[in-house]
Amino acid sequence: MEALIKIENLCVKYEEKVALDGIDLIINEGEKIGIIGPNGAGKSTLLLAIKGLIKFTGKISFPGIRRSDVGLVFQNPDIQLFMPTVFDDVAFGPINQNLTETEVKVRVKESLEKVGLSGFEKRPPHHLSEGEKKKVAIATVLSMKPSVYLFDEPTTGLDPLSKYEITKILCSIDRTMLIATHDLELISKVTDRTIILNDGKLMAEGYTQDILTNKELLARNKLYPLEQLLKCR
Amino acid sequence: MKHHFIDRYSNLESPIHKLNTTLKLFLAVALIITTVIQSQIPAYKFVLIFAVLLIALYTSHIPLTFFLKNLLIILPFACIGGLSILFANSGDLYSSFIGIKIYHQALMNFITILEKSIISIGTIILFVSTTRFDHILKSFQDIKVPSLIVALLSFIYRYVFLVIDEFMRTKMAIVARSSRQPTLTLWSYMISRSFFGSLERGEQIFQSMKARGYNGTIKTLNNENFTTGDGIILFLCLILYALLWKL
Numbered sequence A: 001m002e003a004l005i006k007i008e009n010l011c012v013k014y015e016e017k018v019a020l021d022g023i024d025l026i027i028n029e030g031e032k033i034g035i036i037g038p039n040g041a042g043k044s045t046l047l048l049a050i051k052g053l054i055k056f057t058g059k060i061s062f063p064g065i066r067r068s069d070v071g072l073v074f075q076n077p078d079i080q081l082f083m084p085t086v087f088d089d090v091a092f093g094p095i096n097q098n099l100t101e102t103e104v105k106v107r108v109k110e111s112l113e114k115v116g117l118s119g120f121e122k123r124p125p126h127h128l129s130e131g132e133k134k135k136v137a138i139a140t141v142l143s144m145k146p147s148v149y150l151f152d153e154p155t156t157g158l159d160p161l162s163k164y165e166i167t168k169i170l171c172s173i174d175r176t177m178l179i180a181t182h183d184l185e186l187i188s189k190v191t192d193r194t195i196i197l198n199d200g201k202l203m204a205e206g207y208t209q210d211i212l213t214n215k216e217l218l219a220r221n222k223l224y225p226l227e228q229l230l231k232c233r
Numbered sequence B: 001m002k003h004h005f006i007d008r009y010s011n012l013e014s015p016i017h018k019l020n021t022t023l024k025l026f027l028a029v030a031l032i033i034t035t036v037i038q039s040q041i042p043a044y045k046f047v048l049i050f051a052v053l054l055i056a057l058y059t060s061h062i063p064l065t066f067f068l069k070n071l072l073i074i075l076p077f078a079c080i081g082g083l084s085i086l087f088a089n090s091g092d093l094y095s096s097f098i099g100i101k102i103y104h105q106a107l108m109n110f111i112t113i114l115e116k117s118i119i120s121i122g123t124i125i126l127f128v129s130t131t132r133f134d135h136i137l138k139s140f141q142d143i144k145v146p147s148l149i150v151a152l153l154s155f156i157y158r159y160v161f162l163v164i165d166e167f168m169r170t171k172m173a174i175v176a177r178s179s180r181q182p183t184l185t186l187w188s189y190m191i192s193r194s195f196f197g198s199l200e201r202g203e204q205i206f207q208s209m210k211a212r213g214y215n216g217t218i219k220t221l222n223n224e225n226f227t228t229g230d231g232i233i234l235f236l237c238l239i240l241y242a243l244l245w246k247l
């Protein structure tokens, strides 16, 4: 296995708040890695740092690929989607990659097909449902054909059917990917390896199966309730 | 970009929408400049130009009400400066009303300003609502407007929408928690909140654009060619302009 991204002693500070504290991580080709942790753990910060969108100390290197080959899907589709139509938004990345008009159109068509939204080209993104917005957001990155995908909370806040559909889309992407989430079901279905972040620190790393069955570890990291509430009425 | 009230019709399909952007920009600017430099505009010329604008409007499928509404909203701002001219003391007295004296020359000057404003604003509304904003920016870039200015314009455009968005969100959150009408303090709080909120969002959107390869240069799919049709329109408009101002 070839390492695509190497992260060494990564630290990020927002004003006074330390958001990431000495993270070491190697991402190998073809791996699907889950990043789980409670709210405010530093998951989004880690993805932003990998994509080079915020200041950090430490080292992130990309042996074999370029940083521009990394595609990031933001948590909030209202930030990801900024063009007047779905077509323009999905075409934005490929156009910036200097592809020809024909290639761009093919990319847009393929990507929308892949997320099940063919025919949505002329719709304004902000008038779509939350689930559709999330899918268009994924399509805007699919169309760039990155070597590595970074997904920030792809299923958070969605209804069960949309959750299922997004999980299926992620399953069908045959590429290296990092998924930041606290949706344990999602990572159990999609990823091989999982890391736990809590309060900016890497608390555990291992096979997804092992991590998810270690209830005590999950509980310690606010990912599983310590006591079970049986019924209140 | 949640609101499309400025350029909500710019995605329509019509002969005017299809015209080459740079040509449209040139024709609009040329009409505005030739209008503004006139010392006077006789009524028949004004009617003629306004008719030309209306014909273009009709061809472009943009509702007349949208055009007139925007014209009426912007016109007062353009004419505020003209008001002082209206009350200037010069030449013959035209009329006097409850002690306010209006002189003939002043009235003529004011009417000229009104005419110029209507033509200029009408032209701009027509241009903006028949051209996608990213194409306008691309056109600026092509005619070598400094890239800093183009980038600034593109951000102003996005921020306007963001601020309005944020304002509506803030207002909704506040109204949902209070039963009274917003007070003045509340209004000012809402407005400042919207600005800070939209600054943060704007920064995040900029991050998202960079993440998808944006590096300050605007690229669009349509690398517009100058077609024969564009050439004919250019020729006709030049003749029209020449006739307008030389007759």
Ligand SMILES: Nc1ncnc2c1ncn2[C@@H]1O[C@H](COP(=O)(O)OP(=O)(O)O)[C@@H](O)[C@H]1O
Residues within 6 Å of the ligand: A014, A015, A017, A018, A019, A037, A038, A039, A040, A041, A042, A043, A044, A045, A046
């Ligand atoms: N722009 C910012 N300015 C200041 N603090 C921030 C900013 N973004 C995130 N933080 C803080 O950094 C920590 C990690 O945030 P984040 O990476 O968004 O966590 P997660 O995605 O795991 O919920 C949080 O405590 C958050 O409050």
Ligand SMILES: [Mg+2]
Residues within 6 Å of the ligand: A043, A044, A045, A075, A152, A153
């Ligand atoms: Mg997050």
